Amino acid sequence: MDLLQLIDIGGVGGISFVQKKGQNLAIAGETGSGKSTLLKIIGGLAEPSAGVVLFEGERVLAPRERLVPGQPGIAYLSQHFELWHNYRVEEILSYANDMSSDESAELYAICHIDHLLGRRTDALSGGERQRIALARLLVKPPRLLLLDEPFSNLDMIHKDTLKRVIRNIGEQLGITCILVSHDPLDLMAWADEVLVLRNGGVEQQGPPERIYRQPINEYVAGLFGKYNLIGKTFVRPEDIDIVEEGSLEGVVEGVIFQGSYYDVEVRLKNSRVVLRTTNVGIRKGDSVRIALR
Template identity: 45%
Template structure:
C-alpha cells in the first residue's frame, strides 16, 4: 500500500497556466524522493500541496490512507505530522539557539541526539544573529526534526550555501535519512545533488511530472532532452549509426569510450575539467564528446570510439 497518494490534483494561480497537475502519484513510506525541474516547473507547489500548506483546486492527497485536508482547520497551516522547511526560512532574533530549539517538549537524550545529528551542539549557546547562513540552515532543520515528523519536505536546502556549509548540510540530510524512518521529499535547484541521495527522482516541467525513476534511470535513460539537460552534459546521436536501434539516442559523455582500435575519429578539442577531460571527436557520421583521464589525448590524435548502453529500468 502506498504511503503518500495524490489523485487528480489540479492547482492554478492563473487561468491560462496550471501550477501543478497530476492524475496519480504514489510514494512509499521511508523513501527519499528528489524533485527536479526548471524554475517555475511546480516543484515548490507540489511540496506545499503534499504538506497541506496549500490546497489544490481539485483532487485529493492521502497519507497512510487518510486525507491530508481534513486536518487543515488549524491556526497553524500544514499537516501536523509533516514538516516543511522552505528556502526562505527565518530564525527569531535576540534569542539563543538552545532557547529556540528547546521550545519543543522533548526528552534530553533525544534532544542531544538530534542536536548531534544536525551538527548544532556547538551552536547552542550562540545568539541566532551570530550564525552563518549554513549554521542557520542546520538550526532550522534541527527545529523541524525535533517535532519528529512522519514526512519531511525540504525546499532547496542547499541554496545560497558556500561549498563548505553545503557539504555539511548534505551530510546532515544523509544521516537523517539513515537514522530515522522519516519519508523525505527534497527539491534542489541543482538536480545533480539529488543523484547520490534519492531513491527516486520526479522530473517536473510546466507543472506536470514528465518522468519518475531511479537516479540511474533518469540520468542514463532520460525520456527527453529536457530531462537530460537537467543533469549535465549530453548529446543526441543517430541510433542507427551506433546500434540496431532506429531512434535517436541521448548519451552521456562517459557512455562513449575512446580507444586505439579502428581510429575512425579525430580529436578536435580537449576541455580540462579537473578530474577528467572532455574530448571532442569528429567521426565520419557526427561530432561526439567523450570523457577521458587528463592528459590521455591531444588535439589531432586519431582514435576509435565505442558506445556502451545499459538498461537501468526497474
C-alpha cells in the same frame, strides 16, 4: 498503507504518485516547473486546482480549511527559513522541545549543530542557520519532512555537510523525506525515486540511475548533465572511450578541465560529441578514434 498518495493533482492526467514510508523521494525540474508549489500542496500550505493528497490515508486539508495552515505530521522547510534574532541557538531549540536531553543531544549531533548551541543567531553562517532551522522542525519529529531547495546558495562545504545531515535524518531517525532541487545532480546519491516535473506535469518517474541512463527526452537528459544524442540513443560522456582502433574518427576541438577528469569535445564527420577521460595527454587539434562502451 502508503504514507503519501497524490491523485491527479492539477486535474485528470495530472501529477499522481505514491510514497512508501522510508522512501527517499526527490522532485526535479527546471525553474518554474511547479516543484515548490507541489511541495506546498503536499504540506497543506497551498491548495491544488484539482485532485487530492492523502497522508496516511486521510485527505490533506487546504489552508482555507484550517485555522493554522499545515498538515499535522508533515514538516516543511522553505527556501526562506527564518530564525529569531539575538537569541542563543539553545534557546531557540528549547522552545516546544519535548525530547529528553539525550534525545536532543542525538538530534543536534545528527544535524551537526551541537557545537553551535551557545552561539547567537546573528553570528551564524547561512548553512549553520539552515541546519538549526531544520533541527527546530525535528524536535517534534514529523512523519514526513519536506525540503524545498535545501542546497541553493550553499558553498560546497556546507552543501556536503547538509547532504550527510539529510541522509542521517532518514537512516538514524527514521523520518521519510521529499526533497526538491533545481539541480538534480544533488539528488542522485540520495534518492530512491525521482519525479521529474515540466510545466506542472510529470515528465518521467523512476530510480535515479534509470532516469540518468535512460531519459525519455532531451529535457530530462539535459537536467541530469551533459549528454550526446547518437541516432535515437542518449549517451553520457563517460560512456564514450578514446581507443587505439575504432570506427569513429574525429578531431579534438576542446579540452575542459573538470577536476578529476576532462570533458573532451570531438568533432566527427557529421556530428559532435563530448566524452569524459582522465587522459592528461589529450590536446586540442589531436586526431582521435572513439568507441561507445
